[in-house]
Amino acid sequence: MAERILVIDDDIVNLKIAEHVLEKDYNVTCAKSGMEGIDILKSNDIDLVLLDLYMPEMNGMDVLAKIREDASISAVKVVILTSSGMKTDVTEAIRLGALDFIKKPFFPTEFLDRIKKVLNIAKKDNILVVDDDKMNLAIVHKMLGIRYDVTCVSSGMDAISYLNNNVPDMILLDLHMPEMNGLEVLEKIREQDNLSDIPVVFLTADNDRKTEIDIFKAGAMDFIQKPFIAEVVIQRISRILELYHYQKSLQQEVDRKTAELRESNRKVTNVLSQMIMALGSAIDAKDAYTNGHSERVARYSGELARRMGKSTQEINDIYYIGLLHDIGKIGIPDYIINKAGKLTEEEYELIKNHPNIGADILSSITEMPGISFGAHWHHERFDGKGYPDGLAGEDIPEVARIICVADAYDTMTSKRVYRDILPQKVARDEILKGRGTQFDPVIADYMLEMIDEDTEYQLHE
Ligand SMILES: [Fe+2]
Known part of the structure; x- marks a missing residue:
């Protein structure tokens, strides 16, 4: 209306x-x-x-x-x-x-x-006036009482105890008071978190430069000269309050937008991780025998990364990159992947193409350039004798070197078409044997540590 x-x-x-x-x-x-x-x-x-x-x-x-x-x-x-x-x-x-x-x-x-x-102009702003001179309090109250809710106290101690239970919109503070002067009161006010940004204006009869500097250094917003001129007092106070409310509402708006952004970020991250999980399951579903391979490789890779001292964010990224390492198998015919007998040379060449296919598929995710590294180079060897590019040592991205170890361990410790799960000792020996040749020696050591801690041989389950 x-x-x-x-x-x-x-x-x-x-x-x-x-x-x-x-x-x-x-x-x-x-x-x-x-x-x-x-x-x-x-x-x-x-x-x-x-x-x-x-x-x-x-x-x-x-x-x-x-x-x-x-x-x-x-x-x-x-x-x-x-x-x-x-x-x-x-x-x-x-x-x-x-x-x-x-x-x-x-x-x-x-x-x-x-x-x-x-x-x-909605509600009346609350102003706390602190002055040991009763006459001054009365003058300020008369000037401001109609526009604002004015509370008058006559000492610094009274102001502090009032502020323990009340948060005004502004404080007018006399500079010279016995016991606790205005600057000391302000220092105490600034110690309290909920009062730290309330505008404080000093009331003073001093008009020397040093007082002015002291007041602003202490964090006051302004000062008003005594004797008071009503028009000046009211204009100053209304300007400062306007600015204060404007800043406050701006801060609230920033906080609201930040929260919104955080929430939408969280949703995007969730959708992304759910999509990667779904893709991981799709890859695993293609290979009836090694079902769960991608998830286990991701888990081992994440654990290796944790032991290597990576941050939570890096561990998460490595987990996802691990989940997608065999995505290229989507482009390999099912009959080759699930073939029970020995692969022909031609079939083996086709299988060997899955890292390039995987890298191609993931290269379209330009917002995460590293996401294809695992798929692309997890079959490279530390000694340079792997495929598809024959990269060696630290030329192979670290994430691919991690996945390479995790992948080898899972291949040995899961059932294959042509053989049963290998005993833990055999898997351990193979990792040890490949240390520095097939595998990055440092990462292989972390894998050995994981195996040795797994006394019940349950890691692969
Ligand atoms: Fe692979």
């Missing part, structure tokens, strides 16, 4: 102009005098009053004072309409809680913009 605006102005032309500009966006009521305006206010729910300052009988300031005196209407927002050239008693109007001053004649767009801003 549109917000309700009451325009109080003795000049009919002004009323008509304001009504014309506002009526598209708001519910507008007009009053030609202060008395009429107050009557309307009392019997209607009004969100904002636009108040002409110069009217006969009862001028704008009198109307404003009357509004603030009457508890049933005192909370209404008021914006003062002033005429250029006339001297306005801004200080008193601000003290009475006028939220803005708009000069007539006004530009409609700017006028609407300012009205919108005032209507958007």
